[in-house]
Amino acid sequence: MVFMTEFDKIKEDMEEWQNSYPNKKERRKSFRNLSNIDVKRLYTPNDVKELNYELDLGFPGQYPFTRGAYPNMYRGRLWTMRQFAGFGTAEQTNNRYKFLIEHGQTGLSVAFSLHTIYGIEATDQKALGEIGKEGVAIDTLKDMEILFDGIDLSKISTSMTINAPASILLAMYIVTAEKQGHSPEQLRGTIQNDILKEYIAQKSWIFPPEPSMRLIVDTIEYCTKYVPQWYTISISGYHIREAGSTAVQELAFTLADGLAYVEAGIERGLNVDDFAPRLSFFFNSHNNFFEEICKYRAARRIWAKHMKNKYGAKKPESLRLRFHTQTAGVSLTAQEPENNIVRVTLQGLAAVLGGTQSLHTNSFDEALCLPTENAVKIALRTQQIIAQESGVTDTVDPLAGSYYVEWLTNKMEEEAENYFQQINDLGGVIPAIKANFFQKEIANASYKYQQEIENRERTIVAVNQYQQKEPCTVPLLKIDEEVAKEQVNTLNIIKQERDNDKVQENLLKLKEAAKGTENLMPYIMDAIRVYASIGEIINTLKEVFGTYHEDSIF
Amino acid sequence: MPEDRKIKVLVCKPGLDGHDRGAKVLARALRDAGMEVIYTGIHQTPDDIVNTVVQEDPDAVMLSILSGAHNALCPVIMEKLEEQGIDDVLVAVGGIIPDEDKPFLEKKGLKGFYGPGTDLSTIVEFVKNNLKR
Numbered sequence: 042m043v044f045m046t047e048f049d050k051i052k053e054d055m056e057e058w059q060n061s062y063p064n065k066k067e068r069r070k071s072f073r074n075l076s077n078i079d080v081k082r083l084y085t086p087n088d089v090k091e092l093n094y095e096l097d098l099g100f101p102g103q104y105p106f107t108r109g110a111y112p113n114m115y116r117g118r119l120w121t122m123r124q125f126a127g128f129g130t131a132e133q134t135n136n137r138y139k140f141l142i143e144h145g146q147t148g149l150s151v152a153f154s155l156h157t158i159y160g161i162e163a164t165d166q167k168a169l170g171e172i173g174k175e176g177v178a179i180d181t182l183k184d185m186e187i188l189f190d191g192i193d194l195s196k197i198s199t200s201m202t203i204n205a206p207a208s209i210l211l212a213m214y215i216v217t218a219e220k221q222g223h224s225p226e227q228l229r230g231t232i233q234n235d236i237l238k239e240y241i242a243q244k245s246w247i248f249p250p251e252p253s254m255r256l257i258v259d260t261i262e263y264c265t266k267y268v269p270q271w272y273t274i275s276i277s278g279y280h281i282r283e284a285g286s287t288a289v290q291e292l293a294f295t296l297a298d299g300l301a302y303v304e305a306g307i308e309r310g311l312n313v314d315d316f317a318p319r320l321s322f323f324f325n326s327h328n329n330f331f332e333e334i335c336k337y338r339a340a341r342r343i344w345a346k347h348m349k350n351k352y353g354a355k356k357p358e359s360l361r362l363r364f365h366t367q368t369a370g371v372s373l374t375a376q377e378p379e380n381n382i383v384r385v386t387l388q389g390l391a392a393v394l395g396g397t398q399s400l401h402t403n404s405f406d407e408a409l410c411l412p413t414e415n416a417v418k419i420a421l422r423t424q425q426i427i428a429q430e431s432g433v434t435d436t437v438d439p440l441a442g443s444y445y446v447e448w449l450t451n452k453m454e455e456e457a458e459n460y461f462q463q464i465n466d467l468g469g470v471i472p473a474i475k476a477n478f479f480q481k482e483i484a485n486a487s488y489k490y491q492q493e494i495e496n497r498e499r500t501i502v503a504v505n506q507y508q509q510k511e512p513c514t515v516p517l518l519k520i521d522e523e524v525a526k527e528q529v530n531t532l533n534i535i536k537q538e539r540d541n542d543k544v545q546e547n548l549l550k551l552k553e554a555a556k557g558t559e560n561l562m563p564y565i566m567d568a569i570r571v572y573a574s575i576g577e578i579i580n581t582l583k584e585v586f587g588t589y590h591e592d593s594i595f
Numbered sequence: 596m597p598e599d600r601k602i603k604v605l606v607c608k609p610g611l612d613g614h615d616r617g618a619k620v621l622a623r624a625l626r627d628a629g630m631e632v633i634y635t636g637i638h639q640t641p642d643d644i645v646n647t648v649v650q651e652d653p654d655a656v657m658l659s660i661l662s663g664a665h666n667a668l669c670p671v672i673m674e675k676l677e678e679q680g681i682d683d684v685l686v687a688v689g690g691i692i693p694d695e696d697k698p699f700l701e702k703k704g705l706k707g708f709y710g711p712g713t714d715l716s717t718i719v720e721f722v723k724n725n726l727k728r
Binding site: 155156158159161166167168169170171174175243244245283284285371373374375376408409410411484487488491495501504505512513517519520522591592593595 | 606610611612613615616618619620622623624632634635636637640662663664665666667668671691693694695710711712714715716
């Protein structure tokens with residue numbers, strides 16, 4: 042008799058099982074997830090027979106961190122519930138923050154006005170129509186003081202979605218906290234500060250890649266010394282995904298960016314274990330439930346392996362990938378917007394089952410406007426229900442060991458590695474950006490996705506199936522055009538009241554420093570303290586660094 | 596318009612809004628539908644757009660705005676086109692345009708207003724059926 046392993050037996054039985062149902066009628070020819078990975082009818086131990094528990098999964102909080110960043114995960118502490126918020130003036134947003142804190146939110150997340158994001162003053166013609174529409178209008182330290190008025194910055198952590206001018210907003214935050222009587226060592230929070238994904242997807246760049254990378258490394262170096270609890274970059278896949286990438290592309294491009302920052306830090310002469318623990322990640326959570334969960338699990342394992350094997354990181358904190366998640370804005374529908382509450386619940390649940398450290402759940406009205414107070418409250422309540430009522434937080438990584446989940450985690454890792462190879466072949470992330478590699482990959486994926494929706498290969502409820510003609514009736518948040526006037530006024534008054542000679546002097550010093558290789562953070566801090574505007578600082582740096590222009594490919 | 600000539604469309608991203616997924620997907624769909632498509636890229640000021648219209652002489656201009664700046668930017672673009680004596684070009688705006696803003700924009704001469712979830716074929720047909728020349 043031939044010895045039969047368990048795997049052989051399963052294989053044989055599986056074939057028999059399949060043959061017993063020869064005329065299997067299935068709804069579709071193939072079932073593909075959003076990364077176009079074919080999903081099989083059934084997974085068995087044979088699909089994960091190479092899996093080695095100790096090497097590939099391990100224990101939560103331990104290498105390779107597949108099962109979670111921390112040993113006890115949500116049994117110890119729930120994720121931070123952090124709703125991204127900002128609109129109108131600093132005063133309006135300050136009120137929204139207080140509303141959210143009052144309803145149990147545990148961290149702040151600042152959305153900035155587009156003019157702030159591009160370092161354009163409110164008075165500039167280019168800011169026409171944009172002030173306070175997509176985020177809170179900030180021009181000078183004065184606005185920042187109002188934004189956090191009555192909020193103790195030594196007690197709460199703040200995430201700021203800011204990239205090209207991240208160093209400036211960080212400086213403003215530090216100075217605002219100083220004025221509240223808190224030292225930089227006490228501050229906890231994150232600046233997004235991820236310029237690579239700006240070129241790839243989000244598009245709010247200002248300077249060319251090289252000087253932008255310098256500013257980022259400046260903030261890393263500065264925070265390592267003076268703001269040790271600050272997360273210096275939130276390496277973001279969110280926007281890559283929103284721009285149309287698949288889940289695998291989001292995973293691969295984001296981690297490739299992360300590793301590029303690590304290389305830049307090492308090139309500056311920093312010790313990898315001194316700064317890597319302060320890098321964090323930011324992922325999207327889209328509609329395909331298991332695909333998202335596996336993406337997070339694969340991300341942790343890939344990061345740990347590369348940090349250990351390629352960059353020689355030793356501290357567990359350097360190997361441990363921690364991430365924030367936002368549910369997919371692009372998945373929200375303008376049709377029957379209340380259905381978005383259900384989508385967001387599933388997406389939020391996927392993030393939690395994937396082990397997120399913080400979460401933003403989108404409000405159901407966000408395909409139509411910035412969220413109303415009622416909509417954002419429901420979004421926050423969704424998180425609280427997942428956390429407190431569903432029981433999914435009772436044990437760590439509850440889906441581990443599922444043949445499907447482990448197979449898909451492996452598959453996503455494998456496909457990400459294929460992308461790393463392609464990026465490597467192009468000479469790294471920046472050369473790949475310049476060759477429009479990422480941009481083309483994303484444009485192709487988003488067009489394919491849209492075609493699949495229109496061909497009804499993918500169903501979006503109430504959009505391409507079960508549509509109704511009833512008009513949308515949810516109340517919308519409207520940003521008053523007065524906000525722009527008010528912002529312009531405030532800026533003009535500041536410019537009259539401040540010591541303009543001192544401003545010019547500090548900007549000049551910044552300019553001179555920018556020409557050399559010194560860390561620019563102290564110079565930016567000095568300019569902030571005398572109420573130089575973000576626009577003035579950016580313009581000063583533009584004189585030295587120049588600006589970036591992209592190829593408009595589609 | 597002579598039948599053998601391709602419809603020429605300018606797809607634009609006015610203002611600071613970087614959300615260009617929709618604009619790019621639309622540009623490709625219009626191209627796949629046999630039109631000649633120029634995509635301006637992002638961060639276009641009203642002057643940039645009008646200059647491109649003057650240079651390229653498109654049959655249609657498709658503005659994509661998701662930042663909420665449509666009420667401020669669209670009228671300026673329309674005025675500047677008028678200043679150039681351009682009145683035979685279809686100008687449409689889409690993205691996130693609340694229903695209540697449509698009458699105002701319509702009065703300024705804009706059309707379209709297609710939002711999230713619109714089939715690309717709907718927009719392709721719209722362009723074909725609303726050309727002014």
